[in-house]
Amino acid sequence: MKIKEGFMLREVAGQWLVVPLGERVVEFSGIMTLSESGAVLWRKMEQDVSSEEMIATILAEYNVDEETAKTDVLEFIDKLREKSLIEE
Amino acid sequence: MAKTWSELYSQLAMGAKEKKEFIAGSFELTSRCNLRCKMCYVSHSAYDKHAKDKELTTAQWIRLAEEARDTGLLFLTLTGGEVFLREDFKTLYEKFMNLGFLINIYTNGTLITPDIVNWLAAMPPSIVSVTLYGASRETYQKVTGLAGGYDKTISAIDNLLAKGIPTEIKTTVIQGNKKDFDQLYDFVQQRNKALGVVNYVSPSREGSSDPCGNRLSPDELLQYEIHMTKRDQEAAKKTGRKSISKIEDAVSEVNPIKNNFENHMKGSNFAFECMSGSCAGWVTWDGRLIPCGILDKPESNPLEIGFRRAWEDIKQKCLLIPVCKVCRECQYKSLCEKCPARLYRETGHYDQPAPYLCELAQKRIEYNKKSTL
Numbered sequence: 001m002k003i004k005e006g007f008m009l010r011e012v013a014g015q016w017l018v019v020p021l022g023e024r025v026v027e028f029s030g031i032m033t034l035s036e037s038g039a040v041l042w043r044k045m046e047q048d049v050s051s052e053e054m055i056a057t058i059l060a061e062y063n064v065d066e067e068t069a070k071t072d073v074l075e076f077i078d079k080l081r082e083k084s085l086i087e088e
Numbered sequence: 089m090a091k092t093w094s095e096l097y098s099q100l101a102m103g104a105k106e107k108k109e110f111i112a113g114s115f116e117l118t119s120r121c122n123l124r125c126k127m128c129y130v131s132h133s134a135y136d137k138h139a140k141d142k143e144l145t146t147a148q149w150i151r152l153a154e155e156a157r158d159t160g161l162l163f164l165t166l167t168g169g170e171v172f173l174r175e176d177f178k179t180l181y182e183k184f185m186n187l188g189f190l191i192n193i194y195t196n197g198t199l200i201t202p203d204i205v206n207w208l209a210a211m212p213p214s215i216v217s218v219t220l221y222g223a224s225r226e227t228y229q230k231v232t233g234l235a236g237g238y239d240k241t242i243s244a245i246d247n248l249l250a251k252g253i254p255t256e257i258k259t260t261v262i263q264g265n266k267k268d269f270d271q272l273y274d275f276v277q278q279r280n281k282a283l284g285v286v287n288y289v290s291p292s293r294e295g296s297s298d299p300c301g302n303r304l305s306p307d308e309l310l311q312y313e314i315h316m317t318k319r320d321q322e323a324a325k326k327t328g329r330k331s332i333s334k335i336e337d338a339v340s341e342v343n344p345i346k347n348n349f350e351n352h353m354k355g356s357n358f359a360f361e362c363m364s365g366s367c368a369g370w371v372t373w374d375g376r377l378i379p380c381g382i383l384d385k386p387e388s389n390p391l392e393i394g395f396r397r398a399w400e401d402i403k404q405k406c407l408l409i410p411v412c413k414v415c416r417e418c419q420y421k422s423l424c425e426k427c428p429a430r431l432y433r434e435t436g437h438y439d440q441p442a443p444y445l446c447e448l449a450q451k452r453i454e455y456n457k458k459s460t461l
Contacts, residue, residue: 008188012162013104013111013367019162019188023211031096031190 002087003045003080011039018042028083037062041076045086051077097163104367110160110399112368114381115153117180118143118169119295119373123196124233125221126302127262129382130373131295134173142374146176148391150183152371155395157187164189167381169373172199178207190214196221198237200244209251217256217284218245222264223271230264242275249279258284261312262302269312273319273331282331285316288425290382291433306448310455357411359428359438365406369399377402383429412439423456424449 006024010017016039018032034042037058044057051073058069080086097112104111119132119139132139144152153164164184171177172195184191191213197220208216220241221231228238248255257276259265276283289303304312313334320332360366364379371377376387377398386405390398415426418441426445434442 010162010188012160013100013107013109015100015103017162019190021188022182022186025185025212026210029212033096 001045001050001077002048003042004085004087007085009034009039009042009046016042028085032083037072038076041073045080100162101363101367104160105363108366108403110156110367110369112163112165112363113156113161114165114167114370115149116167116169116371116373116381117149117171117174117177120173121168121170121196122173122198122234123170123221123237124297125231125260126264126297127231127260127289127299128295128297129290129293129299130169131292131297132169134170139373143174144373144375144391146179148375149180152375152390152395153184153187153189155390156371157189159396159399162188162190163192165192165194167194170196170199172204181213182211185211185213192217194219196232196237197241197244198234199240200248202247205244205247205251205253208248208253212253215254215256216248217258218248219258219260219286220245220272220275221259223268223275227265227268231262245279249281255281256284257281258286260286260289261304261309262289262299263304264302266304266308266312269316270319273316273323277323277327277331282333284333287313287334288430290430293382293384293433306444306451309448310451313452314455358407359409359411360406361427364429365403365409369402379406380429382433385432410439412441414441415439418446418449420446420449420453423452 006021007028008019008021010019016034016036018034020028020031040057040061041054044054054073054077055066055069058064058073059066062069064072077086100111116130119130120134120136121128121131122134124133125131153161166181166184171193174180181191181193192215193213194217197218218241222228222238225235225238229235245255245257257279259272261269273283287309289299291300292298316332320330324330358366360379362368362380364383369377369379370381371390372384375389375391376384377390377395378384378387379402386402388398388401388405393401409428412426412428412431415421415424415431418424424445425448426442428438430445431440431442432438434444
């Protein structure tokens with residue numbers, strides 16, 4: 001799975017943000033704020049990636065157990081899916 | 089989580105001000121305007137060839153936008169003059185919308201045709217902020233020199249709203265339109281919108297207008313404020329919502345004043361209470377980076393030294409601007425709208441009290457005292 005084209009991940013004043021670009025503002029007005037780990041996952045999802053790879057990324061970068069990483073990643077994917085941000 | 093422009097603006101602005109990171113900027117794409125408003129602070133004629141020739145090119149604006157984005161710019165205001173006079177406005181806007189900005193367009197609305205509304209609807213900005221200079225063709229003639237501007241602006245506002253484009257309606261009060269307040273208020277109420285009222289008119293930065301000869305006296309302005317507050321309170325009783333937001337001047341919306349930052353600023357030797365000079369800046373139509381639209385000293389040159397260096401340069405220069413000691417100790421400061429930019433425009437000095445602002449603040453405080461007795 002992959003994030004749709006037309007969004008830009010930015011760090012502004014210490015806050016991670018996703019800004020829609022060009023015509024994407026019609027379907028996604030406003031902007032989305034992300035935690036630091038959310039930004040790591042988002043960056044990963046700019047290329048085609050599986051949920052297993054995303055969980056591995058979190059495990060490599062943060063000191064969390066596998067169960068927590070899995071729950072967090074799946075929750076993150078669900079949220080993005082709800083907002084129709086993912087190309088399956 | 090998705091947040092609104094204003095929620096996110098305040099949250100990020102506070103963070104950016106503390107870190108002194110550039111986050112909000114205005115690009116004054118042109119100084120030319122098809123209206124000839126008597127109170128404008130940067131006014132050149134639409135046909136001023138000299139002014140047009142000195143404007144930055146499409147490529148220069150795009151280069152500055154890319155560099156400003158890499159310096160942190162998120163909230164971008166496109167302003168003028170009248171931005172829709174630029175023949176390359178569509179090109180610039182579409183490019184900027186793909187650079188990761190949240191864009192606010194300031195306009196007088198008169199050039200926003202149905203075609204432009206359709207084009208904007210396909211890629212809407214965060215806000216189109218339209219200034220309505222009066223409630224009739226007569227007032228438009230008096231204030232802007234173009235009677236037909238009234239019909240064009242009304243039609244632009246209604247077309248923008250019909251297409252669901254986020255639209256804000258503002259007015260600037262001067263002698264020529266002070267009697268129109270009630271009609272303007274009715275106009276926004278009928279459309280379920282708020283009216284942004286620019287009450288402070290600054291002496292001109294450049295151009296041939298005469299703001300000081302046309303602005304309200306402190307006494308007249310106080311009476312205007314009292315009237316608009318009463319009108320809004322009456323309406324709020326019926327509808328449960330207020331429909332006026334007071335905007336101190338044409339640039340203060342870009343660099344909101346005080347409230348958010350007041351506590352943070354207590355005892356500081358930094359003269360700016362708004363975002364200017366710490367996390368916001370303004371690029372003039374001829375390419376100078378300045379603290380805000382009415383303050384063009386100090387300045388820096390981003391085209392020569394690059395945006396990031398120009399931003400660091402202007403920040404350093406703003407640190408040297410002195411605080412007005414008399415203002416800091418003044419008994420009327422709680423209702424005074426002074427800032428270094430206004431003091432400079434009013435008096436030629438950053439740190440000398442401006443009689444117009446002093447008198448206004450004093451009258452407000454005295455009125456409040458009387459009305460609470």
